[in-house]
Amino acid sequence: MSEFSTALSLAFDLLRHADPVLVDIVLRSLRVSLLALAMAGVLGFALAALITVTRFPGRTALIIGINAAMALPPVVVGLAVYLLLSRAGPLGGWGLLFSPTAMVIAQVVLVTPLICGLARQTLEDAWREYAELFASLDLGTLRALSTLLVETRHSLLTTLLAGFGRAISEVGAVLIVGGNIAHVTRVMTTTIAMETSRGNLALALALGLILIFIALLVNAGVFFTRELAARQGA
Amino acid sequence: MRLRQWIVVALLFGFLHAATAEENVITLSSTTSTQASGFFDYYLPLVKKATGVEVRVIAVGSGQALKLGEQGDADVLLVHDKAGELAFVEAGYGEDRREVMYNDFIVVGPGKDPAGIKGQQDVVQALKAIAKAKAAFASRADDSGTHRTELRLWALAEVDARAASGTWYKELGTGMGETLNTTVGLEGYTLSDRATWLTFGNRGSLRVLVEGDPRLFNQYSLILVSRKKHPNVKAEAARRFVDYMTSGEGQAAIAAFKVGGESPFKPNYRGGE
Numbered sequence: 001m002s003e004f005s006t007a008l009s010l011a012f013d014l015l016r017h018a019d020p021v022l023v024d025i026v027l028r029s030l031r032v033s034l035l036a037l038a039m040a041g042v043l044g045f046a047l048a049a050l051i052t053v054t055r056f057p058g059r060t061a062l063i064i065g066i067n068a069a070m071a072l073p074p075v076v077v078g079l080a081v082y083l084l085l086s087r088a089g090p091l092g093g094w095g096l097l098f099s100p101t102a103m104v105i106a107q108v109v110l111v112t113p114l115i116c117g118l119a120r121q122t123l124e125d126a127w128r129e130y131a132e133l134f135a136s137l138d139l140g141t142l143r144a145l146s147t148l149l150v151e152t153r154h155s156l157l158t159t160l161l162a163g164f165g166r167a168i169s170e171v172g173a174v175l176i177v178g179g180n181i182a183h184v185t186r187v188m189t190t191t192i193a194m195e196t197s198r199g200n201l202a203l204a205l206a207l208g209l210i211l212i213f214i215a216l217l218v219n220a221g222v223f224f225t226r227e228l229a230a231r232q233g234a
Numbered sequence: 235m236r237l238r239q240w241i242v243v244a245l246l247f248g249f250l251h252a253a254t255a256e257e258n259v260i261t262l263s264s265t266t267s268t269q270a271s272g273f274f275d276y277y278l279p280l281v282k283k284a285t286g287v288e289v290r291v292i293a294v295g296s297g298q299a300l301k302l303g304e305q306g307d308a309d310v311l312l313v314h315d316k317a318g319e320l321a322f323v324e325a326g327y328g329e330d331r332r333e334v335m336y337n338d339f340i341v342v343g344p345g346k347d348p349a350g351i352k353g354q355q356d357v358v359q360a361l362k363a364i365a366k367a368k369a370a371f372a373s374r375a376d377d378s379g380t381h382r383t384e385l386r387l388w389a390l391a392e393v394d395a396r397a398a399s400g401t402w403y404k405e406l407g408t409g410m411g412e413t414l415n416t417t418v419g420l421e422g423y424t425l426s427d428r429a430t431w432l433t434f435g436n437r438g439s440l441r442v443l444v445e446g447d448p449r450l451f452n453q454y455s456l457i458l459v460s461r462k463k464h465p466n467v468k469a470e471a472a473r474r475f476v477d478y479m480t481s482g483e484g485q486a487a488i489a490a491f492k493v494g495g496e497s498p499f500k501p502n503y504r505g506g507e
C-alpha cells in the first residue's frame with residue numbers, strides 16, 4: 001500500500017512545483033488528443049448526420065461496421081499507421097513517422113468511429129421524434145439537421161468527452177507511431193509505460209493520478225460551462 | 235472566417251510544421267537498456283554540444299531496432315546482437331559497424347534461491363540447475379539482444395527451455411524492465427543486462443546471483459543505415475554522431491556516466507576493426 005501513498009504525495013509535489021518536464025508532457029498530451037478530437041469530431045458528426053438523413057444501399061452494413069470499429073484495438077491501429085507512414089510504406093515520403101502528427105493521425109482513426117457511432121444513435125433517435133414536426137414546418141434537410149444538432153448538443157458533447165477519454169488514455173497506438181521520443185513525442189501514457197519499465201512504480205502511478213486529475217478538470221470545465229449556458233438561456 | 239478561427243488554423247499549421255524533420259536531427263534506433271538506464275538523458279546533450287546533431291531515440295528491443303533500420307525509419311542503430319548485426323550489414327541495410335561499448339549480463343533471482351545458484355561462476359551450470367529445480371524463469375521472448383543471448387545460453391546448457399513454456403519457463407514478450415517487474419512478482423529468475431538492473435527501482439527480493447562468466451559479455455555496436463537502400467537517411471549527420479561516440483572525447487564521456495557509483499557502459503572502441 002505504501003506505493004499508493006508515495007504516489008499520491010509524489011503527484012502532489014509534481015503539480016505544486018509545476019515540474020517543467022511534466023508540464024511539457026502534459027501539454028503535448030493535450031495538444032495531440034485535442035487536435036485528434038477536433039478532427040474526429042468533424043468527421044464523425046458529418047458522417048453520422050449523413051447516415052441519419054439519407055438512405056442508400058449498404059447503409060445497415062456501414063452502421064454495423066462503424067459500431068464494430070468502436071472496438072478497434074489501439075495497438076493494431078498503431079501498427080497499421082506505422083506500416084503506412086514507414087519509409088518503406090506507401091506514405092513514407094511524407095516523413096511523418098515518429099512525429100506528433102503521426103500520433104494525431106492514429107488517434108483520429110481510433111476516435112472517429114466512437115464519435116460517429118454514438119452521434120448517429122443520438123441523431124437518429126431525435127430525427128424520428130421530430131420528423132413529423134419538420135415535415136409540417138416544411139424545413140429543408142439542412143435546416144432540419146442544424147436544428148437537430150442544436151437540440152441534441154448536450155448528448156453530442158458527452159460523445160465528444162467519450163472521444164477525448166479514448167484519445168488521452170490510449171498508449172498502444174501512440175507508442176508505436178510516436179516512439180516515445182523525449183521532448184518530441186513523449187506523452188503522459190507513454191511516460192507512464194516507460195517509468196513502469198524502469199521499475200519506478202510510485203512515479204508511474206503518480207503520473208497516472210495526474211492524468212486522471214486532468215481528465216477530471218476537463219470534464220468539470222465542460223459540465224459547469226454547460227450549466228452556466230443553460231441558466232443564461234433560461 | 236472570424237479571428238478566433240484563424241488563430242486555431244494558424245496554431246494547427248504551426249504544430250504540424252514543427253513536426254517536419256531537419257537536416258541535423260537524426261533518429262537513433264536503440265535498445266531499451268540504454269534508455270532505461272538514463273544513459274541518453276546524459277549523453278545526448280553532450281553530442282548536441284560537440285556536433286550540433288540532435289539525436290531522437292526510439293528505444294525498442296534489438297530485433298525491432300534492426301527492423302526499423304531495414305525499413306529506413308532510423309538513420310543509425312545502437313544495438314547488441316552481433317549475429318543479427320552482421321546479417322543486417324551483409325544484406326546491405328547497414329554499413330560501417332563499430333563496436334563502441336560493452337557491459338555484461340547477469341542472472342538475477344529471488345533471495346531464497348530455490349535452484350541454489352548463488353555464487354555459481356558458470357552461467358551454463360546455473361541455468362541447468364534452474365531447469366532441474368523447475369524454478370520459475372522469465373524469458374524476454376521478444377527477439378531482443380538479451381533474449382537471443384538467453385537462447386544461446388540455454389542451447390549451451392542443452393536444455394530445451396521452450397518445451398517447458400507455460401510451466402516453469404515463462405515467455406513474456408516484453409522489454410527488460412517489464413520482465414524484471416514480472417520476475418519480482420513470480421519470485422523467479424531472469425537474465426538481465428546490467429544497465430537496466432542498476433537503475434531498476436522495483437527489485438523486491440531479487441538479487442544478482444550469477445555474474446562474471448565471460449559468456450555474459452555484452453557488446454554494443456553502432457551501425458549506419460545505408461543510404462543505398464533508403465535515400466532519405468541523413469548519412470552526414472549520422473556519421474558525425476558515430477564519429478563523436480567513437481572519438482576519444484566521446485569514449486571518455488561514456489566511461490564518465492555513473493549510476494550508483496558504477497558505470498553501466500564501458501567504452502571499448504578499437505578503431506577500424
